[in-house]
Amino acid sequence: MKKPLILGLETSCDETSAAVVGAGEEIYANIISSQITTHQKFGGVVPEIASRKHLEAVNLVIESALKEAGVGFHDLDAVSVTYGPGLVGALLVGVSAAKALAYALEKPLIAVNHIWGHIYAGFLEHKKLSPPLLVLVVSGGHTNLLYLKAHGELEVLGETRDDAAGEAFDKISRAIGLGYPGGPAVEKAAKLGDPLAIDFPRAWLEEGSMDFSFSGLKSAVLNYINNLRQRNEVVNVYHVAASFQEAVVEVLVEKTLSAVKELDVGEVLLAGGVAANGRLRQELHMRLSEAGRNFYCPSLRLCTDNAAMIACAGYYQYLRRDFASLYLNAVPNLSLI
Numbered sequence: 001m002k003k004p005l006i007l008g009l010e011t012s013c014d015e016t017s018a019a020v021v022g023a024g025e026e027i028y029a030n031i032i033s034s035q036i037t038t039h040q041k042f043g044g045v046v047p048e049i050a051s052r053k054h055l056e057a058v059n060l061v062i063e064s065a066l067k068e069a070g071v072g073f074h075d076l077d078a079v080s081v082t083y084g085p086g087l088v089g090a091l092l093v094g095v096s097a098a099k100a101l102a103y104a105l106e107k108p109l110i111a112v113n114h115i116w117g118h119i120y121a122g123f124l125e126h127k128k129l130s131p132p133l134l135v136l137v138v139s140g141g142h143t144n145l146l147y148l149k150a151h152g153e154l155e156v157l158g159e160t161r162d163d164a165a166g167e168a169f170d171k172i173s174r175a176i177g178l179g180y181p182g183g184p185a186v187e188k189a190a191k192l193g194d195p196l197a198i199d200f201p202r203a204w205l206e207e208g209s210m211d212f213s214f215s216g217l218k219s220a221v222l223n224y225i226n227n228l229r230q231r232n233e234v235v236n237v238y239h240v241a242a243s244f245q246e247a248v249v250e251v252l253v254e255k256t257l258s259a260v261k262e263l264d265v266g267e268v269l270l271a272g273g274v275a276a277n278g279r280l281r282q283e284l285h286m287r288l289s290e291a292g293r294n295f296y297c298p299s300l301r302l303c304t305d306n307a308a309m310i311a312c313a314g315y316y317q318y319l320r321r322d323f324a325s326l327y328l329n330a331v332p333n334l335s336l337i
């Protein structure tokens with residue numbers, strides 16, 4: 001029996017991506033056109049520019065994905081696309097392209113939540129992974145602790161009340177002059193610093209809460225930097241980066257372990273752009289191994305935004321016949337459930 005071929009499209013932020021995935025597990029092509037160099041001079045993503053770049057790239061990445069996969073449009077069984085959350089103009093480019101393809105090919109259109117996509121990135125590489133499992137999603141716009149009970153059935157255990165972890169990385173990176181994107185820059189600098197040099201605060205919130213908060217930590221770091229500069233003292237960028245990163249990682253790891261204990265789950269998946277952070281991966285793996293739990297994480301290429309994860313998530317919706325209409329619109333503030 002032929003494996004269902006899903007074309008995935010991802011344009012939620014600053015990567016234009018198209019992928020062809022078979023049966024939610026075999027990546028035949030995963031083309032990513034990054035805009036990082038375009039946005040670096042602005043210190044972050046400029047939504048209007050991102051939208052225009054997506055328009056320029058979307059047809060090219062689709063053609064490249066099909067060519068690399070060795071298939072044509074009519075070999076596809078469905079078209080899946082990120083419809084939120086994300087930048088509205090950027091999302092609209094992908095949604096419009098997917099709707100046009102689905103209409104022209106008379107194929108099902110599948111609307112995928114971007115966060116669900118990050119979750120399913122783990123299923124692409126870990127074939128034995130199956131619900132129920134605990135998922136920690138950490139990215140530039142989201143920090144969520146989730147319980148995946150079954151495919152399509154998700155419980156939100158905790159989420160950020162203000163800044164996402166990745167957003168905090170970007171802001172601190174700019175503050176200490178490391179530029180954009182902040183996550184890799186801070187991690188690189190942190191390797192040269194002492195994580196115990198500065199005692200930055202950890203926001204544990206009320207007892208038993210699985211929510212996150214990083215705005216207080218961000219403010220504490222900015223105040224620390226400003227106070228040193230006002231006294232004409234040198235800011236040790238490496239110590240700041242290491243101490244800040246340690247504060248973020250400690251909260252993420254401890255809350256994940258608390259959820260593991262409370263729910264008594266044996267499988268934990270780390271996903272999202274910040275899942276590429278080596279310190280976070282290392283600490284979670286070590287602590288979960290000590291607790292006798294299994295730790296999973298996508299390879300670095302599947303942690304950041306990509307269309308393969310959207311095609312994979314779309315496959316599981318395809319099995320449920322969870323299709324969208326051609327009236328589908330972008331939803332920039334789309335909720336998880």
